[in-house]
Amino acid sequence: MGSDKASFQHLGWWVLVLALLLGACQAHPIPDSSPLLQFGGQVRQRYLYTDDAQEREAHLEIRADGTVVGAAPQSPESLLELKALKPGVIQILGVKTSRFLCQGPDGTLYGSLYFDLVACSFRELLLEDGYNIYQSEARGLPLRLRPHNSPSWDLDPWGPTRFLPLPGQPPEPPEPPRVLAPEPPDVGSSDPLSMVWPLQGRSPSYTS
Secondary structure, three states: OHHHHHHHHHHHHHHHHHHHHHHHHHHOOOOOOOOOOOOOOOEEEEEEEEOOOOOOOEEEEEOOOOEEEEEOOOOHHHOEEEEEEEOOEEEEEEOOOOOEEEEOOOOOEEEEOOOOOOOOOEEEEEOOOOOEEEEEOOOOOEOOOOOOOOOOOOOOOOOOOEEEEEEOOOOOOOOOOOOOOOOOOOOOOOOOOOOOOOOOOOOHHHOO
């Protein structure tokens, strides 16, 4: 009888320890490590390519004067740095011009030397075909380039632009200096190893 009571008390202690362990696990949940989420602070260098509503292919380009255009070839002005502010929200910085991509209340895009949380934060929406859609987090306006040869930024008839983020090309390493290979010795010469420097008026005995 006494042994049964001791076994019951021993089992009770184990139940109590297990309950404490479960409580500790619930108090400290494991952070979500889903690869579908973008982590804060993540930085990527990309070209944003699009062919939507354009007469030609274009890359989003932030120029030194703050204008934002679509340029056909990739250029230093179209290399962008995309940095995650929080999951799904990024800032876009022109690598060469050090200007942030921002959007006005009417949808106008411009490059600013100063980051503004309202104007320069964009939500990044991933599509199944590999393209992305960006929209102002604060205003909900779609990020799109001005239609080619159009003087206005009227967004209603066009809708959002699909951008394909292309990896930025790392700078090419400098070409190493060329080292000329030594010429093979002239075995028919009296000085095959060029030990004797040629002198003006040299003796005919050194002529091979």
